[in-house]
Amino acid sequence: MGVIMGGRRGDTREQIRRVALELFAEQGYEKTSLREIAERLGVTKAALYYHFKTKEDIIASLFDEFGEKVDELVAWARTEPMTREHRVEVLERYAELLRGPAGDLMRFMSQNQQEIRDLKPGEDARARFRTLARVLADDRDTVIDQLRARVSIMALHTSVFLAHDMDISDDERHEAALEIAMELIGGADRGRRAAEREERPAS
Amino acid sequence: MGVIMGGRRGDTREQIRRVALELFAEQGYEKTSLREIAERLGVTKAALYYHFKTKEDIIASLFDEFGEKVDELVAWARTEPMTREHRVEVLERYAELLRGPAGDLMRFMSQNQQEIRDLKPGEDARARFRTLARVLADDRDTVIDQLRARVSIMALHTSVFLAHDMDISDDERHEAALEIAMELIGGADRGRRAAEREERPAS
DNA sequence: GTCTATAATTAGATAGAC
């Protein structure tokens, strides 16, 4: 939208976010120091503190952007009844969301769950992850179907490093992970969910 | 084999290992300080350094014990041709191995992959993980079957925290994770592997 | 908006007494 910031180049904040995500994804949150982020950007630590109050604020800013998109996806998902076809559509959209920076962020989150567990942005992200899983399989589904939904999402998050030594392109890997995720949530001869629904009176 | 240690109580080293695993699994490797381990045990940091040369040596000791068991499992797995039934058996044995301390260790590893990536014991563990996955699906299988094998192992490693807010017992969760893992590696109407083998001359 | 300088804290690790 062509927003013009006060200073000469208003993109410093954005560059901090970009470099921080790079380094967090590369080596983890704790291991990445503010000094390192500043050095790679050619500025000093104090400059970082002008744009972000704390180190945690940097990562919070990254998670917030992703969180909004997930919230939108969940809201959209709930506009239609959860048929198997719709579940597949939701998963496809989520997989699409994971191409680009969001994928790096979720890969980072998967590989550093413990580190970000105590951080507010980490808690929020986990809550969103649960919400998305519950869209795919809720309390009316069997516990195993609920677990299948979670494993399928995790498969999408982790495919990059699960397949990192396999000789395939990014697109092939993306396709393979999506297929596995779909098998898990929309399984072939699995009709428990539909069967249960039939037995229940429309409330 | 009933080894008798030199000192009066040879269990200090073992207690350090136990407490360390507890804390590592609770809060991660980096976040757990040697001071914390020592305090929970009622000793001092210097006492730890008598039993282990470095902090890394403590975690290496934990991974080594687990690694031996995985090596044994892999060796056993290779004594028979890899039929679908045998794959299921291998996975069952691995799941059984994950009950007890090994499960805590693998859960810790899953949640802290980035942290232990640069550590020697972490590299070794990852190599063993790949080896086990290749026992279940090797180069002659499709890439998607290879990825399925890895997802299935990860599902076993992570079921504890994937299902931590679900209202099920440990045994139910264990069963559910194992079922999902088996679906992934021994899938219903999936015959690619067998078909490929038929086309190949017995070398 | 970016800098220098520094405070305050904590970590892993070692030396040497007992």
Added chain:
DNA sequence: GTCTATCTAATTATAGAC
């Protein structure tokens, strides 16, 4: 085998000049 005391290095964060 365990202790006290200490070293070195790195971290997050702040104060104040320009």
